[in-house]
Amino acid sequence: MEIILPLFLLISISFNYMGHRNLVSADDTLIKTQCHNAEVPEACIQCVKSDPRSQSADKVGIATIVITCISNKAVTLESNMTVLALSVHDKDLKLVLQDCQKELSNAKTNLTTAMDRLKSKDYDQTNYLLNHALQKEFDCKKNVGDLQYTLPTTVLNDMTIYEELSEAAMRIIDRFL
Template sequence: MASFKFPKHTLLNFLLLLFALSQSFYQLSRLVAADNKLIEIVCHETDMPEVCVQCLTSDPGAETADRLGLTNIVVNCLDNHASSLESNMSNMSSVYKDRSTKKVLLGCSKRYLASKKDLLAAIVSLKSGQFDDAETLVTTTLDRHMSCLKRIKMHKEVKISSKLAYKMKIFEDLCQIADRIIERL
């Protein structure tokens, strides 16, 4: 049977390389753990930490973001949900033949579209350090959403799926999360 003999310096170099790599992975895991700790801290300052963590961990940039960066990510989550809700409401309006039902759904669609514009402005405000302006824009977004919910509840003919109701609840939660995080900047 053949045996392999490695020169001692090759084996030593290999062991040194392994040691160096293991230290790098250890430092990287500590860094990620530290950044995940910030996510946990920021999210536990809100009333809906699970929704907050879900939003933030959906963005790979959250691991290296500071508090302001995490706030931007939450506002981006809101913007994505506003797009989805705007589209859902618009699509639902085409299903109904009743004018007043269409009007309610199209009104909601327009509110989410207006909210998207405000959320983009909120991101600009955050980046320029105008936190009060950003908070006002997010609060306006929440007000529009609540107005939409009120109109849907008042208009009995509008039937929304449990999936859409869940999306709307998450949107409301994200608005409140964003407001709470911005308050602490």
């Protein structure tokens, strides 16, 4: 009798551990499958895996996490534009950077609305809002470039990730239709 109880506990723990491991593996597979069609799947996978919700996320949950990452990048970029606008002396550039800050703030609002539309299964509107938020970032980059100003590398890297994740989210959501 003394041996049976510890043996039972050991077997129970072993099955529990193996079951959990398979669950995580299945979640990793779903994440990779959803992110696979993105131009840069690594950015999508890294974003999703960085969120604790990913371990229990379905397809819509994964799309929600990616939109959250995009939204976080929009906040970072908005802050960067504010700091840059304060540091430049050229009036035209200052105005463009301030406009970028406002547009990225609007993009954040679009992304919040996109998440609401995603939850209500309005996938066309979700992608429309994602595309609109992405266009605001493209316009900012173009307007700054038109003034022959080179943004700092860290800001350009954040913009690239913003673009990659936006494209990934739209492709993930396209497959819901």
